Amino acid sequence: xxxxxxxxxxxxxxxDALVVTSVPNKVYFQSLKGSGVYLVITKSEVAQFFDGRYxxxxxxKTNASYRRYEVPKGRYxxxxxxxxxxxxxxxVGIEPVGLTIQDYHLLTATFDICLLQDELExxxxxKTKAECQKIQAxxxxxxxxxxxxxxxxxxxxxxxxLSGIIHYEGFKRGASAMAFEPIIASGFxxxxxxxxxxxxxxxxxxxxxxxxxxxxxxxxxxxxxxLAVGSIDSKRREIYQTVLSAQKKAVAAVxxxxxxxxxxxxARKVIExxxxxxxxxxxxxxxxxxxxxxxxxxxxxxTILKEGMVMTCxxxxxxxxxxxxxxxxxxxxxxEIGKQxxxxxxxxxxxx
Numbered sequence: 001x002x003x004x005x006x007x008x009x010x011x012x013x014x015x016d017a018l019v020v021t022s023v024p025n026k027v028y029f030q031s032l033k034g035s036g037v038y039l040v041i042t043k044s045e046v047a048q049f050f051d052g053r054y055x056x057x058x059x060x061k062t063n064a065s066y067r068r069y070e071v072p073k074g075r076y077x078x079x080x081x082x083x084x085x086x087x088x089x090x091x092v093g094i095e096p097v098g099l100t101i102q103d104y105h106l107l108t109a110t111f112d113i114c115l116l117q118d119e120l121e122x123x124x125x126x127k128t129k130a131e132c133q134k135i136q137a138x139x140x141x142x143x144x145x146x147x148x149x150x151x152x153x154x155x156x157x158x159x160x161x162l163s164g165i166i167h168y169e170g171f172k173r174g175a176s177a178m179a180f181e182p183i184i185a186s187g188f189x190x191x192x193x194x195x196x197x198x199x200x201x202x203x204x205x206x207x208x209x210x211x212x213x214x215x216x217x218x219x220x221x222x223x224x225x226x227l228a229v230g231s232i233d234s235k236r237r238e239i240y241q242t243v244l245s246a247q248k249k250a251v252a253a254v255x256x257x258x259x260x261x262x263x264x265x266x267a268r269k270v271i272e273x274x275x276x277x278x279x280x281x282x283x284x285x286x287x288x289x290x291x292x293x294x295x296x297x298x299x300x301x302x303t304i305l306k307e308g309m310v311m312t313c314x315x316x317x318x319x320x321x322x323x324x325x326x327x328x329x330x331x332x333x334x335x336e337i338g339k340q341x342x343x344x345x346x347x348x349x350x351x352x
Contacts, residue, residue, distance in 0.1 A: 003029060005123045006041050009093075013114055016089035017042045019080060019107075021098025024291035025120045027218050030063040038076050039066075042087055049076050049083075077103045081110055095120065118294055125287055125294040126308040131219065132332055135289065135310055138175075138216035139330050139341045142223050145169045145214065146344045155204050155229060155352040159184040159197035162210070170214050179213030179220035186229065190323030193282060193316060204230040204352065207240070207323040222288055222312050223342045224328035229352045236325075239276065239317050240348050243325040246270035246315040247346070250284060254313065254331045254338025260284075260301025267315040268299070276317045285312035288330060309333050310341075 006029070010018060020026055020039035029046075031039045036051040037058075046066045050058055051073040058068055071079040077099075084092060092111040094104070107113055127135065148169050153162060163182050170178065185195030187206040195209070202208060211224035226240065250267035264284040271280045283298025288310050295303040295311055305311075314328030329342045 002123070003041070003046060006120075007043065009119055009123070010041070010043055013093060013116075013119070014091060015093045015114060016091050017084055017087065018093040018116075019095070019099075020120070021095050022120075022291075023098075024124070024289075024293075025095065028120075028124055028290055031066070032057060032062060036073060036076070038080060040080055040083065042084075042089065044087075047083065049080055051076075077106050081106060084111065121287070121294045124289055126306060127289060127310055127332075128308070131289065132308070132310070132334075134217050134219040135221070135330065135332065136341050138214055138219050138221045139223070139343075141170075141173055141175060141216055142212070142214050142221040142342060143344045144173060145175075145212075146210075146223065146225065149210075150227075150349065150351060153202070153208070153227070153229075153351040156201055158199050158201050159186055159189075160199060162202070163197040166210075166212050170212075175214040175216055176218075177215040179215050179222060183209065183211035183224075185209045185324065187323055188321055190226070190325070191318040191320050193318055193324065193326070202229055202352070205232055207232065207236055207325060208351070209324055209326055211326065211328065218290055220288055220290065221330060221342065222314075222328060223330065223344065224314055224326045225344060225346070225349070226325040226327060228348055228350045230350065236322065237348070238274075239319070239322070240325050242271060242274040242276060243315055243317055243327050244346060244348075247313055247327040247329070250313045250315065251329060251331055251338065251340050254305065254311070254333065256305055256307050256333055256336040258305050260295045260297040260303045260305065261299055263305070263313070264297045264299055264301065267313070271315060271317060276319075279317045279319050280315060281318060282316065285314050285328075285331075287311050305333060307333050307335060 018041045023033040038049045093114045184197035186208045189195045206229045208227045213222040246267040285297040287293030316326035318324035331338045
């Protein structure tokens, strides 16, 4: 059971208890993701603290073996502190997200606090066979949505209109949520790696970057494709082919035993040798599952890739006034070899 890995973490870090507050970790450990739900794990039991809004849902959707404590809304941490004192806890682990400064001071006044870094994300990083199947399913759904939106992209429509189409087609096909707000960046806005959609209209001769992900059964996808809007000039084609070459080589290199930095360097070298190194301003990728997980693929990552890890490979080039190109796929390590699981066309597609 995954909870056994947390019990092992308690022993390793010499913790009496752990307070779980981040959405991905609450869901991973079979609790609810709501803001009024907290999960507390001790060496002897797992307890959920929640307000009345979640009473029926807690009964239906969470692990029946967990203890349940309904508490007044807004008094979660006071009740958790009382509970931990009764458990004779002295050293308590917390996550770096999901707590206010006030909450933090409340706990530090009573307990020796250990601030966890990515220990829980490392537990989530090795996916089971069932988890891999869920990720493959949401990636297949993402490919279907991408295929569906291509003929709907028209010159003159706004980035926001295109974002709306992506939302509609995803939900129509069964997605429970968007994994994140889609990135839609056309023309000069393509130089913004995280350019959210605006009222800018998509124009002939531009590059159009579409980065979106879906959520299905709690697991997420993440895929980016850059398209040509009508015919584009040779400079933009050169940039596209450079990124495509870098991305293909990185995907092919993913395997057990390599560090995150080693895979990043494979893509980065292609872009640098083409003369665009200064325009690749982010890491190659990140883990994916219920959220952004371990491993991180960037120049400093010493994380060793292992079987069961799932990650993105997404090199990019972003040049002011020209635009940008990013190509991203989800890659899963099965056995010792990386397998690409988002399968949409990567050769340059012309739309509009």
